[in-house]
Amino acid sequence: MAVIIFLLQFLAAIILLPLHILYYLGLWDPIIKNYFPHFLSKFTETYNNVMEGEKRKLFRNMSDFSGPSKGLRLLELGCGTGANFKFYPSGCKxxxxxxxxxxxxxxxxxxxxxxxxxxxxxxxxxxDNMTPVADGSMDVVVCTLLACSVPDTPAVLKEVKRVLRPGGAFYFIEHVAHVDESSWISFFQKVLNPSWKLLFDGCSIRKTTWKDLENAKFSEVNLRHITAPLNMKLIRPHIIGYAVK
Structure with missing residues (x-):
């Protein structure tokens, strides 16, 4: 099976050879950085339509984590096009x-x-290096569809814990690797992941982010595995929830 996966990965790389050449010449990154916001603005509109119920359910208790200061202090990582703004409580900073x-x-x-x-x-x-954000300065940190594209998820979670006040919450929605390694979705995730990363600005469809959250030593982790109703089957496996510092 490993040989078949390797051969199919090689075939995909041949098909995308011009992009790989641009990447190794250092020319692809500025192109994708300019293109990706335009793609994401369209994708997040579709994503919000199918995930609105899950998002509203997830964020509905956010006000419970307001700190002693006036207003909820919220940091959104990988804010993208601002697709989550409409779900946040009124007056949130x-x-x-x-x-x-x-x-x-x-x-x-x-x-x-x-x-x-x-x-x-x-x-x-x-x-994974949020030096402009002070220790313990946030009541809530939000991260949706970001962990897939960061090289070091544990480093990101360490930073999240640093900037959260004690008792603050970290909210997340992430697409992840399929938990069943013998499934067809898992097979095609393995085959297409190298090319997928190139096309979607470093996004990996093989991240086991739930393991990183379980190992991050939050005082409480509320996490569910769900199948998102998306047309792109490779990113249907999701985790959703929040963790408390």
Whole structure:
């Protein structure tokens, strides 16, 4: 089976050879960084349509984690186009963080459409190195469809715990590897993952993010595995929930 997977991976790489050449020449990254926000603005619209019920259910207790300061202080990692803004409680103070500065213009549109929130700042930084964010300064951290594209998920979770106040919460929705390694979905995830990463700005369809969350030593982890009703079967396996520092 491993040989078959390798051969199919090689075939996919041959089909995408021009992109691989651009990548190794250092020319692909600026192209994908400019293209990806446009793709994501369309994708998240579809994603919100099918996942709205799950998102509303997940975020409905967010106000319970308001700290002693006035208003809920929220940090969104990989904020993208601001697809989650409409689900946040009124008066929430939002700090947006993304490694791709090209998302900022898309955020402006989402911010204008969601004036029930207070937008504090947009930070261009990596989720595994959030030095501009002070220790214990956030009541809530949100991360949706980001862990797939970060190289070191445990480092991100370490940073999340650092910036959260004691008793604060980390909310997550992530597509992950299929738990059944013998399934057809798992097979095609293994075959297509190298090419998928190239096409979707580092996104991996083989992440076992639930294991990282279980090992991160939060005081409480509420996590469910679900099958998202998406047309792209390779990213249907999801985890959803929140963890408390």
């Amino acid at each position: 939002v700090t947006c963080l993304d490694i791709n500065p090209n998302f900022q213009s898309f955020l402006s549109k989402s911010q204008a459409e969601n004036d029930h929130l207070i937008y504090e700042r947009f930070l261009v930084a990596s989720a």
